[in-house]
Amino acid sequence: MNFDDTPHEAAFRAEARAWIQANAPTHLLPYLEKSGYGGIELGGLDPMKEAKAWQKKKYDAGWACLHWPKEYGGRGSSPIERVIWNQEEGPYGALSGSFIIGHGMCGPTVMDWGPEEAKRELLPRLAAGEDIWCQLFSEPAGGSDLAGLRTKAERDGDDWVINGQKIWTSGAHYSQWGILITRTDPDVPKHKGLTMFFLRMDTPGVRIVPIKQANGQSGFNEVYFDNVRLPDSQRLGGVGEGWKVSLTTLMNERLSIGSGMSAGFPDIFEFCKELELADGTLAINDRGVRSKLAEWACRQSGLKYTGMRAISALSRGENPGPENSIGKLVAGSSLQEIAMFALDLQGQAGAVSDPKLATMAAKFQAQLLRSPATRVEGGTDEILRNIIGERVLGLPDDMRADKGIAFNKIPTA
Amino acid sequence: MDFEFSAEQQQLKEQARRYLADKCPTTAVRAILEGSEPFDRALWQGLGEMGFLGAAIPEEYGGLGLGYLELCVIAEELGRALAPVPVSSSIFLVAEILKAAGSEEQKQRWLPKLASGEVIGTLASVEATGSVRPSNVALSAKAGTLTGAKSPVLDGDIADIAIVLARHAPGKDAQGLSLYLVDLNQSGIERTVLDTIDPSRSQAKIAFNGAAAELVGAAGDGWRLYEEALDRAAILTGFEQIGGADKALEMGRDYALQRFAFGRAIGSFQAIKHMLADMYVSATLARSNGYFGAYALSTGSADLAEAAATMRVSSTKAFQHCAKNNIQVHGGMGFTWAMDCHLYYRRSNLLAVSLGGLNEWEDKLIDRLRAKNAA
């Protein structure tokens, strides 16, 4: 049990810190430190351009995708070194938002299942931030029930022809590449007839339609496939093995979304130190407020140390397991509870969402409106509880009405 | 960085688990709960002989001279087994206070006996309902004698010695408080056993009628020593709570697999499955906070006070959460005397108040986070 750096780790930290000090975009720091949950605002500068510039700089100096092998654009670092890098990168890490899906999920999937030539060509570009990737999984008919998806891929000579629709695809509108899961055989039970591909988002027949979100932003999209033709060399894993391949993505998704996720405690703590209540006391001195703060503080640190335990397990050579599901499960509802509580303390002013007027640049208002998505994206709270119940605790699977039935015989309404 | 107990520490934990599975099945806990014996003497003696009690006591004072990390893994197993013995009072509190503040003579005299289990110690601080604070400590110390009463005192009926928080100077402030060591087997002591929510750990009222006492640590330093002792004990007790929480979760899980209703295992109902998943989440967060607590304790880190309060709040809630929902999972069976669910429920609620309630520790946590933030 040791939370201190070994001499080797300390040396790595010093090297990372020195490089960041010399190279980071310090002019963005004031904005990054202030920027809230669900997007960055850089005083009028183009966030994508700034994000790409920082990513490219890191890549050129060997600081991008640290845990990837060198031949694919990484540094071949240990999991602990990756944690140290993240700690040192600090607020500049907020610039990497648009790369999370590519670096955290698509990249590892292509690395495990893609043809060697594609890996050597595409992964370094992904690491360098030259390409952005998206994840084309969810469909109108299948989000939680991902294996119920209907987008078809049919063999035609050496090619595949894709028809159907994806939905909720984050970043499809600015992505160059995507990983896609399709149904190649409707006559077998649903998990067995799936196949994965990767494709350019400007392939003819792909149409991207942004969706306006409940919080007014447009981060996700509908993606339509109309006779989209892909060569067989863009297949990931075997025909009919798509479910197995997608588990690589989903496992990495849980790790990259969940671990190290903040439960939102620092912001509400800062706020309560300043706010005066009706009786003239500071909120932080109020017994009821303290009780809530203590709960969130424990979740915040509990998640932090759970993440560190997972990293230790990873360094011992263990695989990221289903127990990593707790990160997003705990953080999602905490963020939402905290936002509601902060608005409540603000009284009638809590309704104001103008960053120029509202407390802490309307951080809590933005959090209120974005946090419902955290409890849904990448596996809903209910699905995560199922995973913990079934895969960690060993409880029986849900009763399923579609078990063992060929996909095209499953009732749909 | 390595956020895990070492292979040796895990072996020690396994060893403690096997030992307790053999010597302290729940029938042994039940025997204390239902019978007239106040604690399990044979188990207590065995824990001394195995070296478990003296794990963190230096060799020169008769202990094994291992460390806090070792004591933490032992504490977890004691909690898991609901061991009906006074480890928290005697080791987590009294031995720790003597290690921190005792004179050389006091350490020589008492630590070896505490390590072997020959002597049982306890800490006597409570005089009134509500939190213990300088203004409600009135028991008075004059010319080497104590007069007044403490109640409740955990293990107060069976302890041989007590460390007593007492007032040597009139008033209500912390500077007037000191710690005193009292031999409880003397004529100036009167004890009354109390009925409590968890009779597997006994409690008493102790009246001090001019009982002879000697100072522990400097006069006027009592409150600081007391608070620091509570922090260390909160981490060790926290491991007991984590152990209890895990076991209650496992009991619930096992029952959910085996009990059928409506033609299926009740663990396949999402309401039950998700309840168990939430129990797993609180137990996991508490364990992770505990690992940091253990690290802070073992290194005497500047973060110790914050880590202790964090762990205390987290592990108290986790054990209560798991123990109460374990009853729910068991249905009517869970409310029977014959099932073990209530043993965990009782213990979780005893431990939740034994070092001061949640509200006190929440306050400490916020105060400490704020102090750190201001620094």
Ligand SMILES: Cc1cc2nc3c(=O)[nH]c(=O)nc-3n(C[C@H](O)[C@H](O)[C@H](O)COP(=O)(O)OP(=O)(O)OC[C@H]3O[C@@H](n4cnc5c(N)ncnc54)[C@H](O)[C@@H]3O)c2cc1C
């Ligand atoms: C902001 C955002 C970004 C996203 N980005 C992407 C992306 O980039 N790529 C991508 O592929 N997808 C993305 N998604 C989609 C996301 O993964 C799905 O929305 C999610 O998995 C839920 O699926 P659904 O929307 O079909 O809801 P449904 O599955 O229809 O769920 C509706 C409700 O039913 C519950 N439910 C469903 N099944 C069960 C069950 N077995 N037991 C208990 N309750 C159940 C759910 O928990 C939920 O409460 C994104 C979603 C959001 C909100």
